[in-house]
Amino acid sequence: xxxxxxxxxxxxxxxxxxxxxxxxxxxxxxxxxxxxxxxxxxxxxxxxxxxxxxxxxxxxxxxxxxxxxxxxxxxxxxxxxxxxxxxxxxxxxxxxxxxxxxxxxxxxxxxxxxxxxxxxxxxxxxxxxxxxxxxxxxxxxxxxxxxxxxxxxxxxxxxxxxxxxxxxxxxxxxxxxxxxxxxxxxxxxxxxxxxxxxxxxxxxxxxxxxxxxxxxxxxxxxxxxxxxxxxxxxxxxxxxxxxxxxxxxxxxxxxxxxxxxxxxxxxxxxxxxxxxxxxxxxxxxxxxxxxxxxxxxxxxxxxxxxxxxxxxxxxxxxxxxxxxxxxxxxxxxxxxxxxxxxxxxxxxxxxxxxxxxxxxxxxxxxxxxxxxxxxxxxxxxxxx
Numbered sequence: 001x002x003x004x005x006x007x008x009x010x011x012x013x014x015x016x017x018x019x020x021x022x023x024x025x026x027x028x029x030x031x032x033x034x035x036x037x038x039x040x041x042x043x044x045x046x047x048x049x050x051x052x053x054x055x056x057x058x059x060x061x062x063x064x065x066x067x068x069x070x071x072x073x074x075x076x077x078x079x080x081x082x083x084x085x086x087x088x089x090x091x092x093x094x095x096x097x098x099x100x101x102x103x104x105x106x107x108x109x110x111x112x113x114x115x116x117x118x119x120x121x122x123x124x125x126x127x128x129x130x131x132x133x134x135x136x137x138x139x140x141x142x143x144x145x146x147x148x149x150x151x152x153x154x155x156x157x158x159x160x161x162x163x164x165x166x167x168x169x170x171x172x173x174x175x176x177x178x179x180x181x182x183x184x185x186x187x188x189x190x191x192x193x194x195x196x197x198x199x200x201x202x203x204x205x206x207x208x209x210x211x212x213x214x215x216x217x218x219x220x221x222x223x224x225x226x227x228x229x230x231x232x233x234x235x236x237x238x239x240x241x242x243x244x245x246x247x248x249x250x251x252x253x254x255x256x257x258x259x260x261x262x263x264x265x266x267x268x269x270x271x272x273x274x275x276x277x278x279x280x281x282x283x284x285x286x287x288x289x290x291x292x293x294x295x296x297x298x299x300x301x302x303x304x305x306x307x308x309x310x311x312x313x314x315x316x317x318x319x320x321x322x323x324x325x326x327x328x329x330x331x332x333x334x335x336x337x338x339x340x341x342x343x344x345x346x347x348x349x350x351x352x353x354x355x356x357x358x359x360x361x362x363x364x365x366x367x368x369x370x371x372x373x374x375x376x377x378x379x380x381x382x383x384x
Contacts, residue, residue, distance in 0.1 A: 019206040019251035023198045024258060044073035047095035047127040050119075052082040057105020059142055064098075066138050073127065086119050095123040096131045108146040188345040192267070193321065195259030196344045199252050200280060200337040201313035206251045207244035207284040208291075208305045241285055248281035268347035272356060276343040279363035283336035286370035293377040312337050336363045 049067055053060045068077045080088055082099050089097030097119030107114035116139060120128050153159065188196060256273060259265050267273050291308060295301045315322060316337025332338055343359030 019202060019209075019247065020254060023202040023255055024262075027195055027198050027255075027259060027263065044127055044130060045124055046074040046076065047123060047131060048076045048078060048092070048121075049131065050085050050089045050092070050094045050097045050121075051077055051079050051100070052085045052098070053079060053100045054082060054102040055100050055104035056102070059105040059108055060100040063100065063135070063138055063142075067131070067134065070134060073130065075131070085117075089119045089121045091122075093123050094121040095128045096121055096135075098135065108142050188341065188348055189265065191263050192259075192265035192344075192348060193317070193341065194319075195256065195263055195265055196267070196341045197313070197316070197318035197337070199255040199259070200316060200340045201309060201318040202255070203248050203252050203280055203340075204284045204287070204309035204312060204337070205305070207248040207281060208288050208302070208309075209244060209247060241289070244288060245281050245285045248284055249277055252277045252281065266348060267344050268350060269352065272347040272352060273344065275353065275360060276340055276347065276356060276363075279343075279360050279367075280336060280340040282367040283339075283363040283370070286367040286374070287336075289374035290370050290377065293374050317341055334362060334366065336366045339363050339366075 049064075051064055053064065055061075064077050064079075067075050078094075085097040085099050088094065097117075099117035099119075101114060101116070104114050104116070106112075116135075118132060118135065120132075152161070253274075256267060256277070260267065287308065288305065291301055291304050295304055312335055313319075315332055316335040316339075318337060318341075322332060322338075339359040339362035343356045343363075346355045346359070
């Protein structure tokens with residue numbers, strides 16, 4: 001019975017469309033539209049810096065050389081007179097104007113104040129902000145070297161050795177290192193969240209093809225003939241549930257694997273992800289039992305299933321993370337789609353089976369409650 005139903009569903013083009021083609025298409029569109037926001041990187045455009053160097057020392061020229069050698073963006077430095085920096089920066093589309101005053105190098109060497117003039121241009125705000133940050137960082141390094149050298153001289157260190165200490169303060173290897181890591185806190189990148197959300201959303205549609213087939217067979221009269229055989233009646237419902245569950249598990253696995261390959265996301269251990277998929281498929285399958293009891297026809301069931309899927313999907317964060325507080329936050333925590341996405345976030349952060357216990361309990365608890373509720377609901381289809 002299960003094999004026959006599976007063959008029927010696989011021959012149904014709508015199963016392939018709603019379980020794989022539509023979610024993959026949505027993943028692609030949403031990733032193109034919003035995926036860059038979650039990559040953590042931005043493509044910087046080439047920028048021009050208008051500069052005037054009145055300083056005769058080495059530090060002014062070193063500052064411009066450092067700007068021209070920035071690796072994250074292409075920077076073109078064009079030198080003009082100090083009077084022309086402001087007008088040319090504002091009228092030529094340059095990102096930044098710099099005026100390095102006379103005595104800049106000597107002021108840093110002696111610890112005296114010196115004013116470096118920066119003029120924001122009419123180009124991109126992002127590139128301008130990046131360049132200002134770079135200039136500020138370079139000047140801070142120069143200042144650190146100057147302060148270190150001055151402190152060394154005050155301590156009785158010979159001038160040549162003090163200058164060497166100042167250079168080490170700038171060019172030496174850092175003592176402290178910062179390593180970026182990911183904690184298993186249930187947070188996915190925007191692109192990974194889109195893949196996980198669409199998988200959870202369309203899982204609700206996919207499992208319905210198995211269980212809601214009961215109503216279609218009831219309308220066609222084939223269900224009565226099946227029940228007239230020697231097979232126990234519970235096996236009919238169990239077979240439909242197993243078909244929907246199997247379709248949901250396979251489709252979800254394919255979608256997550258496709259998201260990993262096509263969109264460069266990683267959800268962690270396949271075994272942990274597999275447990276989450278099983279829990280989500282069980283929750284989605286149990287929900288269709290409730291829907292099947294509350295409607296009379298297969299058409300009504302399809303409409304009701306679509307409404308329930310969209311409500312649970314959107315509330316669970318299938319498109320964008322949803323923030324709530326109080327009682328609404330408690331309700332959203334019980335959403336199987338939200339639990340599925342949170343579980344994948346924990347798995348992506350390196351979490352194991354113990355860390356995903358709460359999402360698993362949420363999904364399996366949802367499944368048990370829905371099955372129990374469906375047992376006591378009156379079958380409206382039987383009265384039709």
